[in-house]
Amino acid sequence: MDTKADVLPFDSKYDSVKKYYGEVVQKTSDLKTNACCNSEKLPGRIGKIMPLINNDIKDKYYGCGSPIPLCLENQKVLDLGCGTGRDCYVMSKLVGRNGFVYGIEMTENQIGIAEKYINKQMEAFGYSRPNVKYIFDYIENIPKHFEKESLDLVTSNCVINLTEDKEVVFNNVYQVLKFGGEMYFSDVYADRRVPSEISSDPVLRGECLGGALYYKDFERIAGKVGFSDPRIVSRRPIEIDNREMQNLVGNVKFYSITYRLWKLKGLEDACEDYGHVAVYDGQIPDSPFKYKLDDGHIFYKNKPERICGNTALMLSETRFRKYFQVSGSFKEHFGVFEDCSNVEQDNASGSGTSSCC
Ligand SMILES: C[S@@+](CC[C@H](N)C(=O)[O-])C[C@H]1O[C@@H](n2cnc3c(N)ncnc32)[C@H](O)[C@@H]1O
Known part of the structure; x- marks a missing residue:
């Protein structure tokens, strides 16, 4: 492993979480809720890679979503709280020989398994040298390992809820991402501020609630x-099927949400209309007919869509730029972008929430 996890100040804070993932739960089915246990059907391109991944890695998978976006070839990626490395290895295959994937993880038993299989996984993917590296450390120490603006993508699967200071984590990520890069991650969120009797319970904390x-x-x-x-x-x-936990949780509702956050100059806090239009060319690998940017935006091949200024930046200033023709400028403002619904919703996501407007 690359580095020994710092003894202080984090060890005491994270003792119970490390114990939970290092000793209490031994396999996915030991978890008491389906919070850190994603049973969603995997997208085909990921499903095809799964048989190439060792069972020891998959048996200790505790993710809550599928935070692996499209267009990963040649990307330099960091996975936060990578556990036994399932998502890192999937991405190792997707970034290809010229891409690179780092995983950072604080629980020795977890990262030990990730490390153990590097050579076998590289062999399974047909790579002559590893394109994965595991870092045994806390996410809070990211600035020690990465230069500012050095990564294309940061992912994470059911981890940030476990961290003490979320602002530090998101700030670290923002700093290490290049402009045009993104953070694409799944995590557990609540419909209200979680009361202290829930947040202080070690099992509910370990279970990512x-x-x-x-x-x-x-x-x-x-x-x-x-x-x-x-x-x-x-x-x-x-x-939450467990009666005891239901009683503790009461009326608080929890969701596993996959978000994408972009590091882009000029992004505004709301969708504003500058008259932009985008057309998808159908060339994104594994997405020949339509591309889903997010819950509120699906782009059908060759079909022009009106978009807000933020969406224009997300399509024209990122790795997606070669697949979209975005026309328009920011010279004239037409007010708030009111008609996000003209972009068809993908009801299959089950969300019904538009993230735009
Ligand atoms: C719910 S598990 C998910 C593991 C992995 N992402 C997966 O999908 O299987 C959460 C992981 O995050 C790690 N973790 C939590 N807080 C961390 C921190 N501050 N720094 C590094 N790792 C952390 C835990 O050790 C644990 O392995």
Whole structure:
């Protein structure tokens, strides 16, 4: 492993979480809720890679979503709280020989498994040298390992809820991303601020519920560090089958949400209309007929769509620029972008929430 996790100040704070993932739960089915246990059907391109991944890695998968976006070839990616490395290995295959994936993780038992299989996984993917590296450390220490503006993408699967200071985490991510890069991640969010009897319960915390942010507070933190206009990709309610836990949780509702946050100059906190139009060329690998940017935006091949200024930036200043013809400028403002609904909703996401307007 690359670095020993710093002893202080984090060890005491994270003892119970490390114990939970290092000792208490041994496999996915040991979890008491479906919060950190994503049973969603995997997209085909990811499903095809799964048989190439060792069972020891998959048996200790505790993710709550599918935070692996399209267009990963040649990307430099960091996965926060990578656990045994399932998502890192999927992305290792998707970024290809010229891309690179880092995973950072604080629980020794978890990252030990990720490390153990590097050579076997590289062999399974047909790579002559590793394009994955695991860093045994806290997410809070990201600035020690990465230069500013050095990464294309940061992912994370059911981790940030476990961290003590979410603003530090999002700020770290913002700093290390290049302009045009994104954070694409799944995590647990609550419909209100979680009361202290829930947040202080070690099992609820370990199960990714106790530390969940109220989604509006998340939006505020994201905006504060520079990630304006967070976009929801998908959302599913978390079911709590365990009676004892239901009694503790009461009326608080939890959701697993996949968000995408962009680091882009000029993003505004709301969707504004400058008269932009976008046309998708159908060339994104694995997405020949339509491309879903987020819950409120699906682009059909060759069909022009009116878009707000923020969406124009997300399509024209990022790795997606080669697949979209975006016309318009920011010279004239036509007011708030009121008609996001002219972009068809993908009801399959089950969300019904538009992240735009
Ligand atoms: C719910 S598990 C998810 C693991 C992995 N992402 C997956 O999908 O299987 C959360 C992981 O985050 C790690 N973690 C939590 N807080 C962390 C921190 N501050 N720094 C590094 N790792 C952390 C835990 O050790 C645990 O392995």
